[in-house]
Amino acid sequence: MIVALETRGVVKQFGGLVAVNNVDLVVPENSIFSVIGPNGAGKTTFYNCITGFYTPEKGDVLFYGESLLGLSPDQITYHGIARTYQNIRLFSTMSAIENIMVGEHSRLNASWAEAIIRTPRMVKEEKAAVEEARRLLNFVGLAGLGDQAARNLPYGAQRRLEIARALASKPKLLLLDEPTAGMNPNETAEMVAFVHRLRDELGISILLIEHDMRMVMGVSDRIAVLDYGEKIAEGSPTEIQNNPRVIEAYLGKPMSEYEA
Amino acid sequence: MKTQLKSSLNAGITFGIVSLFLYLIGFTTTASQIIQNLLKLKPASTVLGMDSLTFSFALFIGLIGLWAGVNQARSQKGQPFGTVLLSAVLTGLVHGLIVALAAYITGSLNASGVKMNTYLSQLLPASVKLFLFNQTPVLGALSQLAFLTLTALVGAAVTYGLMVSNVFGKLADAWRSMWKQVNAVPAIAKFRASPYFSYVMYSLLLLVMVFVPLRAGQYWNYTLGTVGIYVLLGLGLNIVVGLAGLLNLGYVAFFAIGAYTVALLTSPAPHGLVWNFWLVLPLGILAATLVGVLLVVPVLRMRGDYLAIVTLGFGEIIRILSKSDALTWLTGGPKGVNNVGGPVLFGWVFDDVSYLYLIFLSVLLAIFVTRRLQNSRVGRAWESMREDETVSRAMGINILKHKVLAFAIGAAFAGLGGVLFAARNQFTGPEDHNMMVSINVLSAVIVGGMGSIPGVIAGAFVLKGLPEILRELENYRVLAFATLLVVMMLVRPAGILPASRRKFEHENAPGNEGSKQ
Ligand SMILES: Nc1ncnc2c1ncn2[C@@H]1O[C@H](COP(=O)(O)OP(=O)(O)OP(=O)(O)O)[C@@H](O)[C@H]1O
Numbered sequence A: 001m002i003v004a005l006e007t008r009g010v011v012k013q014f015g016g017l018v019a020v021n022n023v024d025l026v027v028p029e030n031s032i033f034s035v036i037g038p039n040g041a042g043k044t045t046f047y048n049c050i051t052g053f054y055t056p057e058k059g060d061v062l063f064y065g066e067s068l069l070g071l072s073p074d075q076i077t078y079h080g081i082a083r084t085y086q087n088i089r090l091f092s093t094m095s096a097i098e099n100i101m102v103g104e105h106s107r108l109n110a111s112w113a114e115a116i117i118r119t120p121r122m123v124k125e126e127k128a129a130v131e132e133a134r135r136l137l138n139f140v141g142l143a144g145l146g147d148q149a150a151r152n153l154p155y156g157a158q159r160r161l162e163i164a165r166a167l168a169s170k171p172k173l174l175l176l177d178e179p180t181a182g183m184n185p186n187e188t189a190e191m192v193a194f195v196h197r198l199r200d201e202l203g204i205s206i207l208l209i210e211h212d213m214r215m216v217m218g219v220s221d222r223i224a225v226l227d228y229g230e231k232i233a234e235g236s237p238t239e240i241q242n243n244p245r246v247i248e249a250y251l252g253k254p255m256s257e258y259e260a
Numbered sequence B: 001m002k003t004q005l006k007s008s009l010n011a012g013i014t015f016g017i018v019s020l021f022l023y024l025i026g027f028t029t030t031a032s033q034i035i036q037n038l039l040k041l042k043p044a045s046t047v048l049g050m051d052s053l054t055f056s057f058a059l060f061i062g063l064i065g066l067w068a069g070v071n072q073a074r075s076q077k078g079q080p081f082g083t084v085l086l087s088a089v090l091t092g093l094v095h096g097l098i099v100a101l102a103a104y105i106t107g108s109l110n111a112s113g114v115k116m117n118t119y120l121s122q123l124l125p126a127s128v129k130l131f132l133f134n135q136t137p138v139l140g141a142l143s144q145l146a147f148l149t150l151t152a153l154v155g156a157a158v159t160y161g162l163m164v165s166n167v168f169g170k171l172a173d174a175w176r177s178m179w180k181q182v183n184a185v186p187a188i189a190k191f192r193a194s195p196y197f198s199y200v201m202y203s204l205l206l207l208v209m210v211f212v213p214l215r216a217g218q219y220w221n222y223t224l225g226t227v228g229i230y231v232l233l234g235l236g237l238n239i240v241v242g243l244a245g246l247l248n249l250g251y252v253a254f255f256a257i258g259a260y261t262v263a264l265l266t267s268p269a270p271h272g273l274v275w276n277f278w279l280v281l282p283l284g285i286l287a288a289t290l291v292g293v294l295l296v297v298p299v300l301r302m303r304g305d306y307l308a309i310v311t312l313g314f315g316e317i318i319r320i321l322s323k324s325d326a327l328t329w330l331t332g333g334p335k336g337v338n339n340v341g342g343p344v345l346f347g348w349v350f351d352d353v354s355y356l357y358l359i360f361l362s363v364l365l366a367i368f369v370t371r372r373l374q375n376s377r378v379g380r381a382w383e384s385m386r387e388d389e390t391v392s393r394a395m396g397i398n399i400l401k402h403k404v405l406a407f408a409i410g411a412a413f414a415g416l417g418g419v420l421f422a423a424r425n426q427f428t429g430p431e432d433h434n435m436m437v438s439i440n441v442l443s444a445v446i447v448g449g450m451g452s453i454p455g456v457i458a459g460a461f462v463l464k465g466l467p468e469i470l471r472e473l474e475n476y477r478v479l480a481f482a483t484l485l486v487v488m489m490l491v492r493p494a495g496i497l498p499a500s501r502r503k504f505e506h507e508n509a510p511g512n513e514g515s516k517q
């Protein structure tokens, strides 16, 4: 088994609050790994530790065996990690295609001087970048909306555009933070199919934060549960569904009834 | 009904205060004189039984009255005709009462010999008389009341008619459908889509730029030159503020460095260097860029407001240094530097026309550079930074590097502007580089439309060209100008010519520059 991402004893504190406490995680390559937990459990904070937004107080984050500690978010992107945000954070006045092209930044090379002179290499690269952006737009099912300002897109489209932008850097690992938040059951089902496609067609590994239990159980290969910053359980969907600590953390309701 | 009553009263009070204010600062008289001039009425002539100045005043105050009515009708959109008229009358009455009261009080005081202009310098007896339509206080006040009510009524009635018949909507539709038909003609559509279209447009522009300086005369060439230099500055600041989203309030510093570089290196005093202008031109740009980079690196980790304040201070420091007595040996001190050398080509000294060409050329160069950068990986990085710095960084963008780059290019444009400015005036001094330059350039960028090249050009014309045209207003130039800016921001909050986004998805030739406005 090739390990894409591994965290070892990651701790992140905000003053007295321990938001992430000693979390170990092993995400195998080409798998869909979900992180669940009640509100405020520390899931987003955990993501921020992986992507370099926060530096953990303790522990280590390894990506294909290499430590990411001390790298800035832009450097981590170059290593092959991309993410989406819980509250959609598109570049709202830029068009959909431009958003994706910003996502391609790390794969492009043209400097400011080349841009002014328009060297043949730069022109070629730019052409390919537009092509690729169009292709990704198609891939996430937004063909025809490319020239719309991101903020004018419908909600579901914005979520998918954010994924397309993340994919534009050709990541090896994609971190999704509640991709179905605010979606209806139909859209959620589409998203499940889409996440599968991401893994199967693009061969990337996926780390997923999700509140919708039906989605989590249906899509994940493996699940870890966070509660008050600590990992309280880990296992296959069936194991998690029957784990008493998890049921307790989720207000004592059986998991099958729980839908956030 | 109650809310309508309230809104009518509120509007009446607002208009009353505006009219009162205009009166107290003497603008009613000035405006009347301007209208009199514009209509080419002789001071001695009479129109409709009034002398021409009173007539002009009636026009002016009548326009405000009409405006109140129009405003009221628009805010009561969808209401029945009766309600609209009633609310307009109410607004007019309140407006009129305030004005009439002011007219009566000042008129009576004036009649009893109180010299109000000792307190309010603009309340000259003539102004007060004019405000009463040159009648007795009682009659004049009543006339004001009646006139403002009537005009509000008329304004509201006409607006109601226009709104109901939707004349403007129909006109706009007609215009749009005509435009559509024109574009539907295959030959025209093809021409517009082809690169030749932009070539033709550019050639036309070029022709204008070549011929206007030949005809405009020295004064207007000077003004156009100033506008051109402001376009240059605006384009630079547009990159920093409009594209990269960094609020730089000390932009004038780089302008000053360009100006002082050319001044000190080409003037016989204080250093006696008298270098060639063409050699100093790139040096000025280089110096501004260098200082820009050096000074900005430590500051760039700050965000938003802090950056604005620090750059503001930096702009002032440069000016104060250039003014300081201790540095007179270096900078020429408060008196500035005279006899700055200008461009000479093969023994031929540039006159106003050729100098304007030089400025135009620089502007074209700046536009070229801006467009190429904007439509590239760098430009996209800047814009994403402006939108959301955190996410931008997560896209792999090196924020610090791109900020420095934006500052450096902005500083280079300003340096070029400074060189051209000082060499044209053959002088530079501390007062050429005060904070107002930064503020004006920033206003040009905002008024024109952030991030938009045509917007910057329009903004510079409004900011630097319009004041020349408004010269007639003399004392009220600043006021008129401020009013204009406020109105403009209300009517077009995104700027005169806001940035339009480039189309990628339905564009056949990606990277085709002509497709971006
Ligand atoms: N920047 C911060 N400063 C201080 N406290 C923070 C910060 N970010 C998060 N927290 C706190 O850390 C805890 C974990 O927050 P986090 O956003 O990671 O939870 P989450 O699991 O993503 O919750 P949700 O399901 O609501 O998204 C919360 O108590 C939160 O208030």
Ligand SMILES: [Mg+2]
Residues within 6 Å of the ligand: A043, A044, A045, A086
């Ligand atoms: Mg969260």
